[in-house]
Amino acid sequence: MKYWNPYTETLPIEELDRIEFSFFKDYFAYAKANSPMYREKLKGINAEDIKSLDDVRKIPFTYKDELRAQQEVAPFPYGALLGVPIEQVSAFRQTSGTTGKPVYVPESYESWQWRVESWCHILWMAGFRPHHRVFLPVGYNVYVAFWECHYACEKVGCEVVPGGALDTKGRVNKILEIKANAMGCTPTYGLNIAEEAMKMGIDPKTMGIERMICAGEPLPEATRKKLEETYGAHVYDHIGGTEICGWAGMCEEKKGLHIIEPFFLIEILDRETLSKEVAEGEIGVVVITPLGRHSFPMIRFNTNDMVVKGKVGCACGRTSRKIMEVVGRADDLRKIRGVLFSPKTVEQFIREDYPEVVEFEIVVTRKGIMDELTLRTELQPNIGKEKAEEIRNRVKESAKIKTNLTMNVTLEPEGTLPRYDLKARRFKDLRGEK
């Protein structure tokens, strides 16, 4: 069976629109009645006054910073964001804190299962089936992505193997020992496992992994292809967030991501005005309302994620809206020497053109009034000095062409740069530090 839910996945878009709008009104009324934050924030707007998408656009956004402030009040630790009695909270999760103080996220059993259901769409779309033994080489901790993946794997019928509390070598051995044939991990860690396997004399293609779902960090197309080539596997992306859930996934066509409809009302808005939907092919900021999640209501959450809006429908037969590319998070963009810089650009050309580079890190510092950009690279072992120097010069040239910025490129000894199993932090902006 191709679809997780053939009914909603093939409904005409106009019908999905009607359903989502209807869900939105109910959800809005719920949030206002049950969340102290929204009771205050939405004062003066009533669900019955929302008659069109234009009316939705008049409702104020919810920002991440706002959430942090709302958690300063009782009940601890969720504050005014809690949308159910605290006795109904069955799991604690939190954001990673990449952009500031973490946000604590309460999950009721119902809300958690709602999230899992959305993730089931993502996994099924990525071809995960009951014959898959899925290894999750991650200590999930309090972070949501791999918990969602774990529960959804169980629900779609896969056999899931939690792989926390092992080092990378132990995880390679575990994959081989139990004959895992699928995996869920961050793209970075997928590459690290392959690197470790090669050090152990094992070709990752022989490990038996046939399918992989990536989570936890952006997956540039070049990295996705590199993972596919490295493992000889099908590799799929998805996008989500702790505050709102996994909301779009990749089908077998591997061309963009399908929005999971009608679970979410997704708006992709013009970056300057944040007031109108962008056209197909344009970049916009994603604003999300998860339409069935009660323990942590979220109305028009401004994710700060920037995506290229795709068309409606797909060769796979699904009728949902698509996004063609995740450009990055607005927070990730930096102005360096007056030029707008995205670290993703560097990852893209490194993965695409430099298979010899096994790890890298970008560091920006300030000397006097000048920004200085350094790209630290670590090459595969056993590359001769002369060859390494040649690669370094080529990387420097590529960086200049792709980013319009001149970078110092350094060659670091093997094992110097950090390896990550959760969210990689390869970009360090040290300009504010003395």
Next chain:
Amino acid sequence: MMDEIRKEITKIEEAANRLKTLAPEMPGIKRNADVILVFTYLLKFLTPGGKSA
């Protein structure tokens, strides 16, 4: 077909609510009935139409 599915979901929902009424002092039964209600909520999410049609 969708109408029939929706009717069955409603029947399950009603039965789970009856279970809760019948067993107010039996946490195991009450909680499992609550869990059934969580899944009827999800089933309704997978079969929308009634409200918007």
